[in-house]
Amino acid sequence: MNPSSTLSVRSIGWLLAVLVLYGIGLTLIELPLDLEHFRAVFSERGPFERLSPPFWLLLALTMFLAAWRLPRSSALKMATVAFVPVLFAMREADWHYKLAGENVLKLKFYAHGVAPQHVKIVAGIVVVLGLAVLLRSLYLGYRHLRTPGAFSQTWTWSLLIGVATLIGTKVLDRSINLVSEWFGIVWSESTGHLIGAYEEGFECALPLIFMVALVQYLLMQQRLNVARVQPGMSFAGQAESRFFASRNSTPKLRVAVASERRQR
Numbered sequence: 001m002n003p004s005s006t007l008s009v010r011s012i013g014w015l016l017a018v019l020v021l022y023g024i025g026l027t028l029i030e031l032p033l034d035l036e037h038f039r040a041v042f043s044e045r046g047p048f049e050r051l052s053p054p055f056w057l058l059l060a061l062t063m064f065l066a067a068w069r070l071p072r073s074s075a076l077k078m079a080t081v082a083f084v085p086v087l088f089a090m091r092e093a094d095w096h097y098k099l100a101g102e103n104v105l106k107l108k109f110y111a112h113g114v115a116p117q118h119v120k121i122v123a124g125i126v127v128v129l130g131l132a133v134l135l136r137s138l139y140l141g142y143r144h145l146r147t148p149g150a151f152s153q154t155w156t157w158s159l160l161i162g163v164a165t166l167i168g169t170k171v172l173d174r175s176i177n178l179v180s181e182w183f184g185i186v187w188s189e190s191t192g193h194l195i196g197a198y199e200e201g202f203e204c205a206l207p208l209i210f211m212v213a214l215v216q217y218l219l220m221q222q223r224l225n226v227a228r229v230q231p232g233m234s235f236a237g238q239a240e241s242r243f244f245a246s247r248n249s250t251p252k253l254r255v256a257v258a259s260e261r262r263q264r
Helices: 003-011 013-030 035-042 047-067 072-092 107-112 117-146 154-183 189-223 235-248 251-263
Strands: none
Touching: 013 035, 013 154, 013 189, 035 047, 035 189, 047 072, 047 189, 072 117, 072 189, 107 117, 117 154, 154 189
8 A cells, every 4th residue: 555545544534433433322322222212213214314315415415516616527527426415315215105106116116016107107217317327426436446546535535435334234224134034043122223223323424424525525626726746745645636637637737647657
């Protein structure tokens, strides 16, 4: 790992620490609850579930507003990715059921659903557009990670923490049923409640983690409006400047940056 990557890993240590403390807090909240109060706090109608859609929409709004201040190429990418939190907000608010009264994300809705044909067509168009946005966003993320210097950016590590947390919540959501079906293991009620608390709690925190990555990205963009290496700039700062020079500058400047790398 190069020095800039090491610096970035250390700089997101506070985020990891906050998530650990958050997990401890969820444990302390869940342990003394009886079944009735657990359902009131961590159910689909509890405060964590209710806060999740507004948090996702706040993230989307911030991204749309931030896109106005970015260069055109970066603004288009930001605006595209900004639709992803909108999709997550719709998912958390159960719009995949509310659109047609059935789950529009399942194929059996289109094959055997009782909804009128025009409703199925509209729902299908919405789902296809949403899938296109997700695939485009994943492709942009893949391209970013493949770009030299990407892992020297603090916001990249925060973004990866968010993705890992997202995957973790989905694993927790399915773990009880899958472990029971595959291995015949039945979790105790207390263990099931703890897993449910972690799943709902970290699911609610997801948009806030991505908000941290967004703020770090925008702050870095602000520092690097003039993408050139300043005398006396730190190694990490030089890496950031070369990284954005290669992505957002003119072809002539990108050639110069590439030539400098070959010389080094």
